[in-house]
Amino acid sequence: MKTFIYRVFIKVWLFSAVGLGLFAKVDKVEIVNDVHPETVDSKNQFALIGGGCFWCTEAVFEQIDGIISVISGYAGGQTENPTYKDICTGKTGHAEVIKIHFDPSKISFTQILEIFGNAHDPTTLNRQGADVGTQYRSTIMFYNEKQKKEAELWKEKLTAKLVDAVVTEIVSAPKFYPAEDYHQDYYAKNPEQGYCSFVIRPKLKKLGLE
Template identity: 60%
Template sequence: MKYAIIVSLILLFGCGIKSNNIAQREEDKVDTSKYSVATFGSGCFWCTEAVFELVKGVVKVESGYSGGSVPNPTYEAVCTGLTGHAEVVQVYYDSNLISYPQLLEIFWKTHDPTTLNRQGADVGTQYRSVIFYHDEEQKKLAEEYKKKLDDAKIWNDPIVTEISPFKKFYKAEDYHQNYYANNPYQGYCSFVITPKIEKLKKVFAEKLKER
């Protein structure tokens, strides 16, 4: 669905989306080796990226692809659903300022983890709810948190979030990076991401960066 929207916009406005002058952000200069990393997929990576970029303690977020079998996938290939990849974000964070369980809480409360291979109008395995854990501790914490939410029956349906070992992350094309920050008035951003961000600000105000 999102791919169809992009194609329609390109047909209407030319290559304006891809040629958008993306400003280099301070986070692009971050030495990620100094920080912890988490990998989450919760539908469209524009949405997930926009959420975690606002979180206090997060120093860098990159959109990309994980969980597939095809090396160096393109966005167009991933959108076919044939590569096996999910749209994900790599979240680099200072564990002294925010913990992995706190990131899990934000992850699960900012999307619907009960819909299999779908978030809203975005349908396909690339939009699946997924956590790729980087070590056994992350696996343990993710599985415990998932069980706690299921036991509490927060949602009417069971959580279908996949919890799998991290293998490889392929950074998405440049025009996908910082997409919401660079295109806040684009249709998908206005109608899908902005309401999600407003909800985030209400529910997690104390965990967000000062702007």
């Protein structure tokens, strides 16, 4: 029901925005999952990435200037409408990811990838710290050829700097499933929870975000 209402809201908002002339120029509108237009204008773009537990990556990017919103969710697997319980089995094929809505006039996709590379270990396969499983794999799911090329260049340059090779997968963006409500803004809502205190907070401090 929430997804349906959200879809209706987005469609009404887009219609109103166009009618009011809020989008001065629209080169291309590509609807993905019937939820977000992935390319709208010079101030609205999207990125889909995964780097371990989405509580961590979400907490990082919600602190970054130019990021409009971050949604935690699942993508890249074969199970339709997966739940967190499904994901935890490691059998759905999905990765925990975040969908980032950003303003490219304030932050570029390449800058997002640089932050992404510092926010997790892209050299470990299917593991981030104590979180182990394919659902925690490092992944960049591109929405267009430009993002693909930038991701490949980022991976190449980062691998050249590190002792171990970067194992981040770079794949075309599949269907994205938003995670359950209680996962959204998890760190902001649960700062004293154990995982937040001992895993997320130290990471934010290391990145100079807290």
